[in-house]
Amino acid sequence: MAHGPAEGITRWLYTTNHKDIGTLYLWFSFAMFLTGGFFAMVIRAELFQPGVQLVQPEFFIQMTTMHGLVMVFGAIMPAFVGLANWMIPMMIGAPDMALPRMNNLSFWILPFAFAILISTLFMEGGGPNFGWTFYAPLSTTYAPDSVNYFIFAVHIMGASSIMGSINIIATVMNMRAPGMTYMKMPLFVWTWLITAFLLVAVMPVLAGAVTMMLMDINFGTSFFNAAGGGDPVLFQHVFWFFGHPEVYIIILPAFGVVSQIIPTFSRKPLFGYSSMVYATAAIAFLSFVVWAHHMFTVGMPIAGELYFMYATMLIAVPTGVKVFNWITTMYRGAITYETPMLFCIAFVILFTFGGFTGLMLSVAAADIQYHDTYFVVAHFHYVMVAGAVFSGTAAVYYWLPKWCGRMYDETMGKLQFWLAFIAFNITFMPQHFLGLAGMPRRYADYGLQFADWNMVSSVGAFLYGGAQILFLYNVVRTIMYGKPVAEAKVWEGAEGLEWLVPTPAPYHTFTKPPVVISSAAGEDEWTISGATPHVAFKAAPGAG
Amino acid sequence: MSKTVDNKPLLVKLTFLAVLMFSFAIFVMPPLYNLFCDILGIGGKTNGVYKAVDVEIDKNRSVEVQFVAMNNATMPWEFYPKKDSVWVHPGESTKVIFYAHNRTANDMVGQAIPNLLPFTASDYFHKTECFCFNNQPLSSGEEADLELVFIVDPDLPKSVNTLTLSYTLFDITENLNENVAVLN
Numbered sequence: 001m002a003h004g005p006a007e008g009i010t011r012w013l014y015t016t017n018h019k020d021i022g023t024l025y026l027w028f029s030f031a032m033f034l035t036g037g038f039f040a041m042v043i044r045a046e047l048f049q050p051g052v053q054l055v056q057p058e059f060f061i062q063m064t065t066m067h068g069l070v071m072v073f074g075a076i077m078p079a080f081v082g083l084a085n086w087m088i089p090m091m092i093g094a095p096d097m098a099l100p101r102m103n104n105l106s107f108w109i110l111p112f113a114f115a116i117l118i119s120t121l122f123m124e125g126g127g128p129n130f131g132w133t134f135y136a137p138l139s140t141t142y143a144p145d146s147v148n149y150f151i152f153a154v155h156i157m158g159a160s161s162i163m164g165s166i167n168i169i170a171t172v173m174n175m176r177a178p179g180m181t182y183m184k185m186p187l188f189v190w191t192w193l194i195t196a197f198l199l200v201a202v203m204p205v206l207a208g209a210v211t212m213m214l215m216d217i218n219f220g221t222s223f224f225n226a227a228g229g230g231d232p233v234l235f236q237h238v239f240w241f242f243g244h245p246e247v248y249i250i251i252l253p254a255f256g257v258v259s260q261i262i263p264t265f266s267r268k269p270l271f272g273y274s275s276m277v278y279a280t281a282a283i284a285f286l287s288f289v290v291w292a293h294h295m296f297t298v299g300m301p302i303a304g305e306l307y308f309m310y311a312t313m314l315i316a317v318p319t320g321v322k323v324f325n326w327i328t329t330m331y332r333g334a335i336t337y338e339t340p341m342l343f344c345i346a347f348v349i350l351f352t353f354g355g356f357t358g359l360m361l362s363v364a365a366a367d368i369q370y371h372d373t374y375f376v377v378a379h380f381h382y383v384m385v386a387g388a389v390f391s392g393t394a395a396v397y398y399w400l401p402k403w404c405g406r407m408y409d410e411t412m413g414k415l416q417f418w419l420a421f422i423a424f425n426i427t428f429m430p431q432h433f434l435g436l437a438g439m440p441r442r443y444a445d446y447g448l449q450f451a452d453w454n455m456v457s458s459v460g461a462f463l464y465g466g467a468q469i470l471f472l473y474n475v476v477r478t479i480m481y482g483k484p485v486a487e488a489k490v491w492e493g494a495e496g497l498e499w500l501v502p503t504p505a506p507y508h509t510f511t512k513p514p515v516v517i518s519s520a521a522g523e524d525e526w527t528i529s530g531a532t533p534h535v536a537f538k539a540a541p542g543a544g
Numbered sequence: 545m546s547k548t549v550d551n552k553p554l555l556v557k558l559t560f561l562a563v564l565m566f567s568f569a570i571f572v573m574p575p576l577y578n579l580f581c582d583i584l585g586i587g588g589k590t591n592g593v594y595k596a597v598d599v600e601i602d603k604n605r606s607v608e609v610q611f612v613a614m615n616n617a618t619m620p621w622e623f624y625p626k627k628d629s630v631w632v633h634p635g636e637s638t639k640v641i642f643y644a645h646n647r648t649a650n651d652m653v654g655q656a657i658p659n660l661l662p663f664t665a666s667d668y669f670h671k672t673e674c675f676c677f678n679n680q681p682l683s684s685g686e687e688a689d690l691e692l693v694f695i696v697d698p699d700l701p702k703s704v705n706t707l708t709l710s711y712t713l714f715d716i717t718e719n720l721n722e723n724v725a726v727l728n
Contacts, residue, residue: 174549208569227714
């Protein structure tokens with residue numbers, strides 16, 4: 001090894017090391033996760049009882065807005081970029097990311113974006129109060145003055161995402177080790193490659209949407225202003241043209257994580273590897289042509305509603321392929337239930353549940369009833385929290401021993417899982433009932449008939465918040481006092497190049513690329529400078 | 545790595561894709577949206593100035609045209625149609641008056657934005673003259689009779705017997721936009 005990390009704070013400020021930047025992304029996203037979680041606690045505390053108790057409605061709507069923005073752009077997306085930074089070079093046998101300096105830049109502009117965004121809460125007139133979807137004219141004509149800060153924050157986080165994605169694409173396309181063909185890449189790499197393309201394609205559209213807002217607000221244009229010949233509905237089209245691929249940007253890397261972890265603890269290769277790849281690509285493609293299912297109530301012609309309804313339902317097919325592949329991977333496997341596996345099994349169950357409520361929402365006729373109710377809130381928390389957050393948590397437990405060379409406490413991990421799993425369902429299951437009964441989202445108050453389930457939901461939310469504190473405790477405790485792990489292959493059933501490098505992963509890995517030394521009987525063996533060859537991949541029959 | 549791959553070409557291509565999508569959002573999506581609304585006749589938008597052509601007036605059919613006038617947000621003018629509805633024969637040219645009165649102490653400029661229901665009729669409702677084609681400057685205390693001359697097309701689908709034309713009056717004193725007329 002050439003040299004270790006620099007000392008002191010400059011290690012983090014100037015670093016171009018993919019592992020350091022991955023770590024920065026992960027800690028940053030966790031900080032944002034707690035911040036957004038705090039906003040959620042304010043929301044649930046206010047909704048604990050009917051009436052206005054703790055916060056004024058003007059502030060409540062800022063909380064719902066900021067909760068959404070911080071969780072989507074600050075917590076979930078950077079968390080998966082962090083995982084990509086840490087794992088992709090190690091998984092494809094590359095020494096680092098392809099564009100390390102840009103990598104540093106794309107991380108370090110993020111804290112500024114969120115400092116700007118969160119500072120709006122302390123400004124006169126308050127922060128963004130138009131929902132995370134910031135529909136015009138709420139976000140233009142009727143927006144608080146701080147909206148310009150919001151716009152620039154979105155620009156900066158968009159620039160960060162685009163740079164991060166370009167880096168990931170360049171790394172995956174140009175830096176794979178010899179013999180690492182596309183169809184041998186671990187699924188996490190595949191899902192990220194496709195996600196990165198989605199990001200490069202739609203983050204600029206979001207930037208365009210906020211730029212048009214900026215011009216409407218400050219420069220007298222009328223993109224979304226009916227008085228000047230524009231149309232507020234146009235905003236919704238532009239936003240959801242970004243927004244629908246965005247939900248797959250959030251969930252595809254989560255699919256990748258689950259596709260790594262389930263085979264490990266089932267001790268079987270992933271079932272249907274190539275169908276997983278094609279299903280991911282199909283989902284990504286379909287995500288571009290279904291956006292208006294978020295807008296069934298704007299007054300679309302019937303033909304439009306029917307098209308968007310059927311196209312949306314079509315997404316259930318490739319998603320179903322994935323779910324069945326995970327189940328089939330587990331089928332007759334020698335399964336053990338370590339914490340990451342528990343989170344992944346919960347992911348499969350709860351994500352499927354969220355997928356089904358999504359199918360309900362896709363029915364145009366029914367959506368008119370469900371639109372903007374708590375049913376929608378419950379639906380997207382089942383796919384985002386039980387989907388993205390659960391898989392992110394699983395990923396941290398799964399790779400943490402590789403990152404820091406110490407094993408987490410299994411009992412504590414399981415405790416966190418069960419607390420999170422139960423609390424999550426207590427929080428969001430009742431929101432389905434509230435939504436079906438007609439409770440609208442984003443209001444600080446509600447009718448008395450919604451009181452009981454709201455109280456249950458709030459209790460669940462506080463427990464779920466507690467589970468995240470436990471997660472933080474577990475991670476910090478593991479890093480400081482966890483039992484040291486020596487073996488390169490931390491998990492018995494794990495496959496992949498990242499398990500060939502020593503534990504904890506040295507500062508520089510694969511400075512010389514690993515080489516395929518044999519490829520017989522469907523098994524590829526890889527070796528790295530002088531080490532004994534391990535079987536890194538057991539390719540499934542016909543996978544490649 | 546044994547061979548170094550140049551990242552530049554890929555970097556250039558991906559940056560180009562990002563710039564392309566940004567331009568697509570700002571320069572292509574808005575006109576495309578308006579084009580779609582025009583072609584499909586959705587969004588309740590009415591067409592621009594119509595040049596009357598000679599058509600036979602369909603005396604056997606009567607269509608009710610209802611008028612609605614609204615003020616947007618804080619627009620303080622008095623604004624209403626002199627008649628709430630008229631019965632017309634398809635093909636005949638009809639003139640109606642909307643009354644507007646600037647009751648404030650300030651000189652102001654208003655802009656009326658039309659919307660027609662049902663959407664399926666928007667291609668069959670022609671305006672030969674409309675105050676909505678221009679903005680309406682009214683000085684303090686001034687009142688005006690605003691004219692609209694329209695023709696209902698004889699090809700109006702048989703299923704449509706009632707048209708509702710609504711005008712929303714916007715206060716555009718602050719951001720006067722000269723281009724607005726062509727968009728209506």
